[in-house]
Amino acid sequence: MSATVPPLSQSQQHTAGSIRLLARPSLRRFRLTTSNVTAVIGTLLIAGLVLTAIFADVLSPYPPAERVGRPFARPSAEHLLGTNDIGQDILSELIYGTRISLTVGVTAALVTITIGTAVGVLAGYYRRLGSILMRLADIVLVLPFLPLLIMLAAYLGRSLWNTVIIIGLLSWAGTARIIRSQVLTIVNQDYILAAQGIGATHRHILYHHILPQVLLLATGQFVQATNAAILLEAALSFLGLGDPIQKSWGTVLYWAQVRGAFLTPAWLWWVLPPGLLIALASLGFALIGFALEQVINPRLRHNR
C-alpha cells in the first residue's frame, strides 16, 4: 500500500473511506458491481411500489371496499384478478393494499429505529445507564418474539396503529446493540475527549458529535427494519390480527385462507399476487439494505 499511496495523504488514508484501497483491485471491482446491481434492482422495486401506493386512486379500476362484481368471479376484462368472496375487485384491493402495507412497514421501522438509536446512543455514552439498558435489550431479545407479538396484538385489538406500535416496541433491541457498539468506539476518540475537556455539555456532544456519526448506520438499520416489519405485518394480518377495515396484502391473504381460495383454481389470482407483492417489497428493501451495508460496514468490504 505504501508504495502506491503518496505519503502526503497517508494520514487521511487511515480514516473513513480508506479501507477500500486495502482490498485487492480485482475483488474491489467485483464487489462494486454486485452492490450496484443489488442497489439498482432494490431501488426500482421499491420505487415502483411507492408510486403504486401514491397513485392508488388513479391506478385502481374500482374503489377497493365496494362490491363491484359477482362474488368469486374468475379473472375477466372487467376484473383482471377476479373478485373475492363478497364481490370486491382483487386488483383494486391489492393496489390500495400497497399503501397500507408500505405505510405500516415504514412507520413501524421508524418507531423501531427511533427507540433503537436513542437507547443505543444513551447506552454507549452513559456507562452505568448503558448496562441497565442493555440488560433490558437482552430480555427483549430472548423473549419468544412471534408468540409475544401475537399475544399483544390480541389484547390491544386490531388497528393499524396497534400493529405499528407492537412491532416497534418488540424490534428495537438488535438496533440498540449495534448503535451502542459504534458509539462505544466514538466516545473514546480524541475530539470527544477534547470537547469534554473544553467544557462542552453532554447534550452538545450527543447532538453534534455522536448522533451525526451513527445516522448512516441507523439508516442501514432502518431499511432492514422496514423489510422485517413488512413481513411481520403480513404475518399478523394473515392470522386475522390486522386492521379489519384498511386491508393490507396480508389481510387479503387472510380472507383467501378463510374462504379456502388455495383449495380451488382461485389460488392463481387470489393467493399468488398478494404474496408476490409482499415478497417483492421485502426483497426490494433487503437488496437496498444489502448494498447500504457494503458501504457502511468496512469489515464487510474487507471480508466478503
Added chain:
Amino acid sequence: MLSQARGGRAVQYLIVLVVAITLNFFLPRLMPGNPLALLAGVDVGLLKPEERAQIIEGAGLDRPLGEQYLRYWGDLLQGDLGYSYRQKRPIVDLLMERLPWTLLLSGAALLLSAVVGIITGAISAWRRAKAIDLSLLWTMIVINSLPSFWLGMLLIAVVAVQLGLLPSFGAVTPASGYSGWAHVVDVLRHAILPVITLSVISVPDIYLTMRYTMLGVLGEDFIRTARAKGLSERRILFAHVIPNALAPVVTVLTLRLGYAFGGAAVIETVFSYPGLGRLIFEAVSGRDYPVMQAAFLLFTVAVLLANLLADFLYPLLDPRTKAA
C-alpha cells in the same frame, strides 16, 4: 471465569422468565374492558354464576393486586396453568396434547434445514465469489423475502390440490382407522409439506451463518499454515475448516430449536396442523386468552432452555476453548 459468565447468564434467563410471567399477569388485568372476560376467555354472559364465582375466587379478582400476583405465582409453581372455560378442560392437558405434533414438525425441519444450510454454506464459502456462491447467495436472499405462510399456501395449492400427491391439512386422516405401519405412513405424509415449508424458510439463516463463519476461518493463519505444509484441500476442509466453523452454527441451530416452537404458529395455521402454534391461533381467534397465555409461557421456557443448551454446547464445540 467461564462458570461465572454462565452463572450470569442463568440469572438473566431467570429474569426473563419473571418478566414473561409478570407480563402474563398484568396484560389481562390492565387492558381496557372487564378482566373477568379476559381471564375467562368466554363471554361473561355465557358463564354460569358458580363458574363466575369460581373464576373470581380462583384468580382472587376481589383481592388487592399484590395478593393476586402472589397467588398467580403460587398456582404456576404448582404446575397449574389454569382452565379453559371455552374448551372445558385444564390447559395443561391441551398443551400436552399438541406438544408432540409441534416437536415432530420443528424437529424434522431443524434437521433438514441444518443439513441443507451447512452444506450449501460450506460450498459457498469454499467457492467464494464464484458463480455457485453468488447463485446460492441470491437464492437465499430471495427465500428470506418470502412470507412463510404464502409458501405453504402455494405448496398446498400445487402439490396437494392440483397434483393430488399429498394431504392438504391436518396431522392424520380423520376416521381412517389406520393402525401400525399404515398410521406411521399417514402421519409422515401429512408432515411432509409443513416440514418442507418450515425447512425452506429456516435454511437462509443457517446458510448465512455457516458461510460467514467459514469465510472467517478460511482467513486465519492456521489455514495458511496447513496449506504451506502441503495438506490436500480435502484434508484442510474436513480436518481444519469445518470443525472450526461449526460452533457458531450449532449455536444458531440450538437457538432455532427454541424459537421453532412459536415460529411454527403461522405454518401450522396454514396446514391446520394440530400443534402448539395452531393452538395459539385458535385461542386468539376464539378469544380464549388463558390458553394463549399458557402457550406463551411454554414458548418462553422452551426458548430459555434452548439458550441454556447453547451456552453449554458452545465451549464443548469450539476447539479453541477446548485447548485452554
